[in-house]
Amino acid sequence: MIEIEGITKRYDATTVVDDVSMLIEPRTIAVIVGTSGSGKTTLLRMINRLVEPTSGVIRLDGADNRSLPGYQLRRSIGYAIQGHGLFPHRTVAQNIGTVPVLLGWEAARIKRRVDELMTLYQLDPQAFGPRYPHELSGGQQQRVGVARALAAEPNVLLMDEPFGALDPIIRNKAQEDLLAIQKRFGTTIILVTHDMEEAVHMGDKIAVMDAGKLVQYAKPAEILAKPASAFVETLVGASEKPFRLLSLGRVRDAVETGAAEGEAIPDDASQRDALAELLWSGRPALPVKGADGRPLGRVTVDGLVKRAARPA
């Protein structure tokens, strides 16, 4: 659990982060969104004390983050930096192993962990381990950056626009990978992004920042349904709201009894994808199948349209 209490950061006269308080439950993802320069990176960096706050307290699992020397604190928190920041003079394997080496893990354990992470990110340890960062594609570099942040199995992971430079297909893949990892290890993640789509998709809660202030911190559905201010409303994108709302839900939650013609849609697809498929194929209903291929029922255009309406 991360408790941020009344955190303020001032550089000379300008207040960059202004009295922000928020609570991040363990094993959840909090996404921070906001315009450029609104203080997202600064807020993130105060958690691992790369920036010291002017006032306020941050507690990790109840302990003040100033109770350890900064460098020890940072070894226990994963940090994926804006624009990967890989060490150009170290191989991919050495890069990923940075924090475990600092923590004094034994060589065999480090190797095992590095291989495991590389495999997880579809980078063959034999082929990619000995390469240098500049010998990778941009997307591969980004994945190594995230793997490096995860290496020491941190409970807390801070990510600053980790998928910024990726093309849509790779980005989707990286997001799914991260969600899978987060489920598997129960990591608490704070993720900064400019992409509202990504925020709605990844976040258990979304924090909206404007000019250093936290203007709304709530579940995605609530942000969509009840934006706290005109600023949040624009950020969310008024015309996109119903689709974003649908993208939060899974098909399995919208299944109705009955049958339909045609190719079945899996029950873990998003409701938004289901609606898109319905509209595109011009049919009123689609069959739904479970993970084992069993038919579960159907989704209908009418049913989905009701779900896309503003919640009461």
Place this chain on the structure above:
Amino acid sequence: MTIRFDKLGVVIAAIVSYAAFAAPFATFRANRIVPGEARSILDALPAAAGPLLLAIVVGAALIALLKTPLILRLAASVVALAALALLIGVSGSFLTPEGNTFARISPASGFWLLIFAFTLLLADVLTRLNLSPWARVGVLVVAAAAIGLLLVSGSWNSLSILKEYANRADSFWAEGSKHVTLALGSLAAAVISGLPLGILCHRVEKLRAGVLNVLNIIQTIPSIALFGLLIAPLGWVATHVPGAAALGIRGIGTAPAFVALFLYSLLPVVANTVVGLAGVPRAANDAARGMGMTDRQRLFGVEFPLAFPVILTGIRIVLVQNIGLATIAALIGGGGFGVFVFQGVGQTAMDLVLLGAVPTVAMAFAAAIILDAVIEMTSTRRREAQPA
């Protein structure tokens, strides 16, 4: 109120306390060759002057030690340097026995350390003041004028270096003008031939690597060897080419030194011309071509002005390097201030070495400051001209 120390001030204060209290201020020698006897500040100066100088340097060191306003630090360093400069002359007359023309008084390690410490303070203040190019040249002119005044007023005449000067005033100026001719003349020759060569290398890619490699290799030949190696071919030219000897070309003397300096100068000029031209933005060149400029118009109207600061940097390197290297010409009879340096080394007469070395260093230093200022002026003007 807490007292806060300046970090550099701690260093300066340490040097000053050692130099003022533990190191000799001046050296007395019965004649120019024998080893000297050390004299402290109090022993080297008349009754009132010694304590006064101590008070000044200690006061200035205290100002340096504490966090004080820049203006105060500037004043402290200037006052201390001026007092040192004046009083070393006083010490010279004070220590020289009446009517004795053999005795030699020279500044000793304590004096030099004090000068070093306060120059450090002055350099720090000037760096922090972030002076404009004109102001830097102004400071240089003022300093040169002050030193010139001290020299002309004769207040240093009792110091050994000026006694060496007095013994050979004529040859000093003759060698000095040879030195300047060598350094500036070879620079001029290098610029006149290096610029076209650089432009050629820029245009003809095939030529570039070859020319730069040859020039690079010339740089690795030690100066004394290159000077020596040119003796033979120039001697041959002098005897076999009609009229060459009349132009002053000889196997030994100034000619090989001139040619050697010229050869050393070519690399920085050519290389910086190539780099400067290569750095001209493609867009500027394309625009010039798009407006229908000829190659020549483009070269003089666009490429050259844009590459100018880089080329100037090459010229600065050459000038400073040539002023230093010209000292070596003395080894092959080429003259210059090196004559005094090498004579002094030969006779173990340090004052004579200083007579050659000090003007050389001063010239190189002044050249560097002036050219740096010019470079900064041309490149800022260019920056202002280009919208961000």
Place this chain on the structure above:
Amino acid sequence: MKEAGVKAWLPSLLRLVLVVLLIAFVTNPGWFEPLLKPLTENNAPAIYNQGSLLTLTLLHLRTVLIATVAATIVAVALAILVTRPAGVEFLPLSRSLVNIGQTFPPVAVLALAVPAVGFGEKPTLIALFLYGLLPIFENALTGLTTLPANVVEAARGAGMTGWQRLVKIELPLSAPIILGGIRLSVVISLATATIGSTVAARTLGEVIIAGLLSNNLAFVLQGGLIVAALAVLIYDGLSAIERYTARRMGQETA
């Protein structure tokens, strides 16, 4: 295809030939006597005969090595100092000092060192040391102040201490630039060391100066060529190391 092969091989071949020639010359200068004989007059000796060329070459290299190692240690330490938070106050001043220092001609430094330490190898070492400091310091400063910001941030974010960042990230990353400074410094020192013989240091300058004094061009040429060959080879070797370290980091080299 074939032409490219020759082009790629030629420099290595030339280097190899140069190394072989150099070794042959300093170990068996007699073999080359016929080549140098035409440069002498009045039946003067064509090969330096007041000492072994090999010994002088080794002494020359030793002087340069000692001075360069000392200069490297001091210059890099200073550069590290003025780029740490505690020493950052000194950064602008140190830049000015380097600028001023570079205007001191090596001959002047050499001559001025004599009264302090006497004749022989010592003043030469001092001059080479002081003169060698500057390019290394300047390059180390450039290297340490132009590190990619996000890489240093990532190191901090990974929980490295100041010392660990310096040793594991900052120094390795600036290594190519620092090496470039050492290379410049060595080439300057190799040439400057010859001047050391004017204050009785035992270097190859001895051969050149003997040639100048006795008007023996063969001496001047052999002394000069040995130094130049050493400089070219060392320059080349250090450039290769520099390129290798830079390439490993995916940096472009000039």
